[in-house]
Amino acid sequence: MVKFFIPRRRKSVAGEIVLITGAGHGIGRQTAYEIAKRQSRLVLWYINKVKKEVGDVIIVVNNAGTVYPADLLSTKDEEITKTFEVNILGHFWITKALLPSMMERNHGHIVIVASVCGHKVIAYLIPYCSSKFAAVGFHRGLESELEALGKTGIKISCLCPVFVNTGFTKNPNEVAKSLIDGILTNKKMIFVPSYLNIFLMLQKFLPERFLAIVNRMQNIQFKGVIGHKVKMK
Incomplete structure (x- = not known):
């Protein structure tokens, strides 16, 4: 209750090296604009960037993601593989590369960009939802492990739009x-x-019929390959 009425104290990120993956568009690009306003040193990683060129990164935003809307049988094997390579394995490789320097200082911030689909499934997005559930699990597991290691100066955030x-x-x-x-x-x-x-907390207690009605009311639409034909769903 106290946290609800009293604004949280904000930390300064001025001068910190901030690495943002998938910075070419969307959330990554806008996040770069917002971080730049706070006088941080930005590394915008859209395809490749070598760590030795920028030094020890203090804040990393793992934003890169991909999606192939389709029913499971219409989803190509290589699309499933690519979804997991980008949406979850990328978190592992980038975090393993940058975490050691953060642990030495016990200082840093790692952002896992997941999705509401990491908590709630949507039809025709099985690989995407599965990879985002894995991203949420990665966030929780990493947070628990760093706490067990006593590295509480490293903060972990999970973004779920x-x-x-x-x-x-x-x-x-x-x-x-x-x-x-x-x-x-x-x-x-x-x-x-x-x-x-x-809503996600309430769905644990609400009846399934009510949740089905709510899902229909949301009217989420996207182009997907259904039965090998492109349709709006």
């Missing part, structure tokens, strides 16, 4: 601002919009 259209949110400004606010206040789980957190 609502799924819209092709997997890229159509309101990146709102998402980026919520993300920055979450980083500066060391928030663990960041939902956009914020009311999703309440």
Whole structure:
């Protein structure tokens, strides 16, 4: 209750090296704009970047993601593999590369960009949802492990925006601002919009018929390959 009425204290990220993956568009690009306002040293990683060229990264935003909307039988094997390589394995490789220097200082911040689909499934997005569930699990596991190791100076945040259209949110400004606010206040789980957190808690107690009605009311639409034909779902 105290945290609800009293604003959280914000930390300074001025002068910190911030690495943002998938910075060419959407959430990654808008997050870069917001971070730049706070006088951080930005590394915008869209395809490749060598660690030795930038030094020890203090804040990393694992934003890169991909999605192939289709029913399971229409989804190509290589699309399933690519989804997991980008959406979850990328978190492992980047974190393993940058975490050692953070642990030496017991200082840093890692952002896992997941999705509301990491908490709630949507039809015709089985690989995407599965990879995002894995990303949420990675966030929770890493947080628990760092606490067990006594590295509490390293903060972990998980960003979960609502799924819209092709997997890229159509309101990146709102998402980026919520993300920055979450980083500066060391928030663990960041939902956009914020009311999703309440809905996800309630769905554990509400009857399945009611949840099915709510899902239909959301009217989430995107182009997907259904039965080998492109349709709006």
